[in-house]
Amino acid sequence: MKxxxxxxxxxxxxxxxxxxxxxxxxxxxxxxxxxxSMLAETGMDQGAVFVxxxxxxxxxxxxxxxxxxxxxxxxxxxxxxxFFTYTVVIVNGIPWxxxxxxxxxxxxxxxxxxxxxxxxxxxxxxxxxxxxxxGAGIGLFIxxxxxxxxxxxxxxxxxxxxxxxxxxxxxxxxxxGIVVTVxxxxxxxxxxxxxxxxxxxxxxxxxxxxxxxxGLDDVFSAAPSLAPTFGAAFSHFGEVxxxxxxxxxxxxxxxxxFDTAGTLVAVASKAGLMKDNKLPKAxxxxxxxxxxxxxxATLGTSTTTSYVESATGVGAGGRSGFASVITALLFLLAxxxxxxxxxxTPSVTAPALIIVGIMMASSxxxxxxxxxxxxxxxxxxxxxxxxxYSIATGIAIGFIFYPIMLLAxxxxxxxxxxxxxxAVLFILYLGFVH
Numbered sequence: 360m361k362x363x364x365x366x367x368x369x370x371x372x373x374x375x376x377x378x379x380x381x382x383x384x385x386x387x388x389x390x391x392x393x394x395x396s397m398l399a400e401t402g403m404d405q406g407a408v409f410v411x412x413x414x415x416x417x418x419x420x421x422x423x424x425x426x427x428x429x430x431x432x433x434x435x436x437x438x439x440x441x442f443f444t445y446t447v448v449i450v451n452g453i454p455w456x457x458x459x460x461x462x463x464x465x466x467x468x469x470x471x472x473x474x475x476x477x478x479x480x481x482x483x484x485x486x487x488x489x490x491x492x493x494g495a496g497i498g499l500f501i502x503x504x505x506x507x508x509x510x511x512x513x514x515x516x517x518x519x520x521x522x523x524x525x526x527x528x529x530x531x532x533x534x535x536g537i538v539v540t541v542x543x544x545x546x547x548x549x550x551x552x553x554x555x556x557x558x559x560x561x562x563x564x565x566x567x568x569x570x571x572x573x574g575l576d577d578v579f580s581a582a583p584s585l586a587p588t589f590g591a592a593f594s595h596f597g598e599v600x601x602x603x604x605x606x607x608x609x610x611x612x613x614x615x616x617f618d619t620a621g622t623l624v625a626v627a628s629k630a631g632l633m634k635d636n637k638l639p640k641a642x643x644x645x646x647x648x649x650x651x652x653x654x655x656a657t658l659g660t661s662t663t664t665s666y667v668e669s670a671t672g673v674g675a676g677g678r679s680g681f682a683s684v685i686t687a688l689l690f691l692l693a694x695x696x697x698x699x700x701x702x703x704t705p706s707v708t709a710p711a712l713i714i715v716g717i718m719m720a721s722s723x724x725x726x727x728x729x730x731x732x733x734x735x736x737x738x739x740x741x742x743x744x745x746x747x748y749s750i751a752t753g754i755a756i757g758f759i760f761y762p763i764m765l766l767a768x769x770x771x772x773x774x775x776x777x778x779x780x781x782a783v784l785f786i787l788y789l790g791f792v793h
Contacts, residue, residue: 379677380685419651502716588659
């Protein structure tokens with residue numbers, strides 16, 4: 360087992376990987392409840408979506424761990440599930456079964472692109488400075504999510520966002536969690552992110568901010584039936600061949616492609632897995648991501664993708680796919696212990712997201728800010744992600760400005776041809792699809 364996951368080469372062990380796997384699971388466990396609640400608005404059975412979410416996450420994460428040996432977890436993607444629910448089904452009036460068929464087709468196309476090597480070539484063609492910008496931008500983005508989840512940052516009619524009520528119980532608990540976590544990490548405690556979440560949950564129970572299990576019914580429950588959603592995508596497969604569904608499928612493809620690319624690069628960079636500015640085993644990682652989307656659509660959930668929350672596990676010491684195996688097993692167990700997951704409130708996970716955001720922002724130091732032609736696309740990539748609430752949009756803006764700025768500076772020969780193609784595609788995406 361140690362040889363298979365290359366523990367010695369990566370400088371890790373069972374304990375580090377297990378803590379990392381659990382930390383990643385806790386950081387993204389919210390999807391088990393958010394995704395079913397959101398997709399239920401389309402008319403889908405909430406219990407079936409809960410099981411589909413857990414199984415898609417478990418299978419996708421297991422594939423990532425075993426095939427690519429990366430500590431990266433997968434689950435139905437936030438943003439993609441919102442597009443599925445509110446745009447495709449509710450606004451466009453497309454039946455949820457047909458929408459699932461669209462997700463299935465996008466996953467199949469992903470697999471084809473992976474086998475041809477196109478996806479891997481595109482990722483490896485991204486300049487190092489933009490990769491650093493993507494990592495930092497995702498860091499700001501997930502930190503912003505953490506601040507929002509804790510109500511530290513709230514909506515405001517005048518200024519769009521403002522400081523929330525820091526004396527409110529859940530918000531105060533999250534602030535305590537941030538303090539505890541940064542102190543642990545500052546003291547050099549291994550797995551400080553994980554232990555910070557545990558301490559935060561215990562403090563929350565003591566002050567009645569986190570529910571305390573009272574009996575067996577609050578710990579264990581039978582898995583809901585998967586029947587209402589399983590295979591629905593296949594029964595409506597023939598309905599995807601329309602102009603409207605083509606746009607839907609392309610959007611699923613586009614958003615997932617670059618969300619995944621950004622996440623893989625950012626998390627792999629944080630884990631020290633990048634080699635010569637390239638992502639080793641990128642093909643296997645991308646196949647795992649693509650296959651997970653097909654599996655998820657078959658089970659009954661929106662696009663499954665790599666999660667930036669995996670960086671919490673990396674922050675806790677994860678370096679190999681064994682961490683993903685642990686995360687996958689916990690997603691399987693979650694099917695039967697869903698009531699216990701209620702203790703993983705936003706106040707508990709928010710500190711982890713914020714701290715990891717700080718860690719990922721460290722890549723800012725590797726960007727040559729004194730070169731204006733590099734600083735412009737890097738800055739726009741970083742700032743647009745949290746402001747537009749979209750990793751894909753941030754990548755799009757940065758990739759459009761990169762060749763423009765180098766052309767203006769007389770450095771056009773340094774631009775990989777694929778970057779020009781991507782710039783044009785991103786312009787079309789923002790102008791006609793987004």
